[in-house]
Amino acid sequence: MATITAKSNFNVAEDATTLREAMKGFGTDEDIIIDILTTRTNNQRQAIANYFKNDLERDLIDDLKSELGGHFEDVIVALIMPPTEYLCRELNRAMDGAGTDEETLIEIICSRENGEICKIVDTYESVYERPLTEHMCSETGGELRRLLTLILTGTRDDSKIINAEEAKEKAQALYEAGEGRWGTHESTFSAILAHENFKQLRLIFDEYKNISGNTIEQALKHELDGDYLDALLTIVECIQSPPAYFAQRLYKAMHGLGTDDKTLIRIIVSRSEIDLEQIKEEFERQYNKTLTSYVEQGETGGDYKKALLAIIK
Structure with a gap:
């Protein structure tokens, strides 16, 4: 459930005019900005931004940035941006400049199903004129890069169909790639966790516990480490809750x-x-x-x- 829902009797002209007045002249009425922008859905905020552009001939985000600062500005600008574009900005920030924020990449990419990923991939290339997969590959390496590439290229099954027999087979494959052998065959973990739909993965994880006696989380923590482990655990945790x-x-x-x-x-x-x-x-x-x-x-x-x-x- 959402904490922000559509405001009934929404009046875009009234909201836009009130926001403009709150930012005009000496000083800014931050309470009005908070009151309006945290009680309207993103669709309603987009309507306000469009009113600023078309009727007031102003850019709402530019106006807000000129009046606000620090993390307060960051929250308000995040509220104004279209959701997918905002996530793309966060991905770009995670990879831009020196060093890479792998935690942010993992959080955004590994927590979402295929439909959301496709929107993010398309929006990223449109906004930054560079494929997200290419950018990500230049900033990461090893098994993490392979896993994220599989997710970003849309290989996950979209059918939501579950198959009990295949779940047993995949669970057995995961066991034999990790706990059931000397060393770990990471590519098997990547292939299964990046390809199977979320409902099927839940079934696979149940079957894994029947085979191993351990949960998939326990097995992953025993076999793997680092960012690659964090990425796989993110998928598992987001499938569960x-x-x-x-x-x-x-x-x-x-x-x-x-x-x-x-x-x-x-x-x-x-x-x-x-x-x-x-x-x-x-x-x-x-x-x-x-x-x-x-x-x-x-x-x-x-x-x-x-x-x-x-x-x-």
Whole structure:
């Protein structure tokens, strides 16, 4: 369930005019910006942005950037961007410049089914005039690169059909590629986890436990390590429960020294119209604290914190 739903009696001209007035003259009314943009769906925000462009002859994002700053600006701009374009920007940021943020690549690419991946791939090339797969391949290596390439090239089965006999065969293949041999045959793990549809993978994982006595997570942790392990575990966790996976990511982003603000913003904004309510429930179940209280007690402050809390509700 979403925390942001469509506002009834939505009036695009009224919202756009109110936002423009909040940014005109001396000072900015941040509360108005938060109130409007965190209570409208992305489709409604796109309508507001289009009104700015066509009727006010202004760019909403440029106006916001000229008035805001820091992580508060990051949240508000993320809300205004079309969702797929926003994820593509996050992927580009993860690969641009020195070093690569593999955690972000893994979170975005390994948590989504084929339909979403196809939209991301098409949008990335349109926006950055470079194929996402090519860019990713230039920034990663080894088994992680092979796995992400398989996912990005759309090899996952879209049928949602399950086959019990094939599940047993694939579970046996996974066992023989890892626990059942000396050494690990990583390509088998990549091929199966990147090709099979999510419903079939659930069945394969059930069969794996029948064969091995261990869960697929236990087997992966025993056989593999590093970013490749994290990528495979992300697939497994998102097949079992995307809200549980994203709750863990949010906790990790806020726990310990410092806050991973990019991850915090990305998950809260990108899941706000999908399953942020369930993520909140999972967060409380796993950590005995509400997500709201964790954000309130965290290092974030001011209008940035207000905006996050308004999205979380």
